Amino acid sequence: MFIRDFFDKLKPDFSKGGRFEKLSSTFEAFESFAFTPNTVTGGGKRAFKGSHIRDAVDLKRTIITVVVALMPALLFGMWNIGHQTSMAYSLEWGFWQEFWNGFLRMLPIIVVSYVVGLTIEFLFAEIRHEEVSEGFIGTGLIIAMIVPVTIPLWQLAIAVAFAVVIGKEVFGGSGYNFLNPALVARAFLFFSYPSHMSGDSVWVAAPFRYAGDAVTGATPLGQLMASQPLSASALDMFIGTIPGSTCETSVVAILLGAILLLVTGIASWRIMLSVVIGGGLMGLLFNAIGANEYMQLPFYYHYLMGGFAFGCVFMATDPVTAAQTNSGKWIYGFLIGAFAVLLRVLNPAYPEGMMLAILLMNCFAPLIDHCVVARNIKKRQKRWERRIM
């Protein structure tokens, strides 16, 4: 085959002692992108050393499955961007025109996210003489999917660079980070440029070559924060035809991805379920208190608004940053859901609590695991002592 020959011909140059030895990581990355690597888990220079199960499901395949699972939300998001523009400016576009418009809006965001992130990943891999990790293929797409559509691209580029360097590479790269890099990027944007990340003028893109006044569109969370009545029905929010971050509005599309992740066993059903339970119980608790209108909101609305569904399916379940033990996962997920709703309802500064809830629990995941393991050891020791007596 032509491509195989091409790589085989180039290989000596990039191997040790070859002309382009310094670029060996880059070569390896492109070869592994084009072909299935002939090594299985355990073959990596460093990434999987010490693993005793040699399985053909490597990081590459895991990440690709996540990317496929993101597709429904991504495609729906592209259409929704165009749809929101068309609705807000009463343009009466057709379906394909809406999709094409959203696609043109979305493309630069994805390209900037990938180019900046992958450039830094390649640089670090070359400096450290490691293989380029596939981790960013998923992260890069997720970053593009959780920002407002009107985000200035240079701000996005800075945020991606910050997330990859400070969120990931300083800890040793993919698999060593303790915070979800996509959320680090979003949090960086949120705290650095708040006027571009919240409010009601950032969620709807103006049509191309439009010179008039911008039309505003508030998200359901923004309306609740300002004590306005909700303009969208629960069904609208479920389907996702509401203003919001680029690709996280549609609960239906996210659920399709969730099914794929659960069937393939890549995401933990324990975490997803416990996030839903945690958010629901917190919502019910607020219903019981009912001190203001926000608290009286039916609890299931919290699942439909903002980034709850997206965070629950794609970010809380990130295997690197989540708790590792099974009972730890229940605690971790439950607290994410509970904190997300708590922040939404009680904190006047942050309309959306999901991002901060996940980042907070990312920090606590190792502690939860430690406690679970320690408790287990103690329990077994007691059982053993009883048998000895």
Place this chain on the structure above:
Amino acid sequence: MNSNRKKLIVNPLSKDNPITVQVLGICSCLAVTAQLKPAVVMAISVTVVIALSNLIISLLRNTIPPRIRIIVQLVVVSALVILVNQILMAFVYDVSKQLSVYVGLIITNCIVMGRLEAFAMTNKPFDSLLDGVGNGLGYGIILVILGFVRELFGSGSLWGYPIFEKLGLYNIGYENNGFIIMAPMALILVGIIIWIQRSRNEA
């Protein structure tokens, strides 16, 4: 000046920096560096306090009973800090307002007590003075770097002068970074400085 004495000044600037290597005095370095001017004033104040207290304690070192040495050191440091505070209030009142409690908190700055215990108690006065100046400058360098970066990218100005506005950066869509003003970002910046310094010193 012989090479040993030179080392007393030069070492704390990079190889033995009180903030990035000994990781002391982090609290004040996060708190006062949102702008350059307070950072510089703070750096000077701390340098003066460390240098003078080192000198005084070194002069007294043979007469201080070991069991009450911490109290004696504290009395000397507090007296100096109160002096510095009064001078700041008299001559640069606005900066003194900005620094608020952090001038008073120089007393609790670990670098001051650390140098007194580790150096001034066992060394001659002149050496102690040099050591104090060196450590104060080492602390000051980091403060000035942080203050420079944070004011430039956080507020778009330097020493209160709106430099980015004059350059016309806002007209082409640039915006100040709100995160860099907050304390967490200062800590991350300190981390980045440590990162650069270690990888340079290793090589």
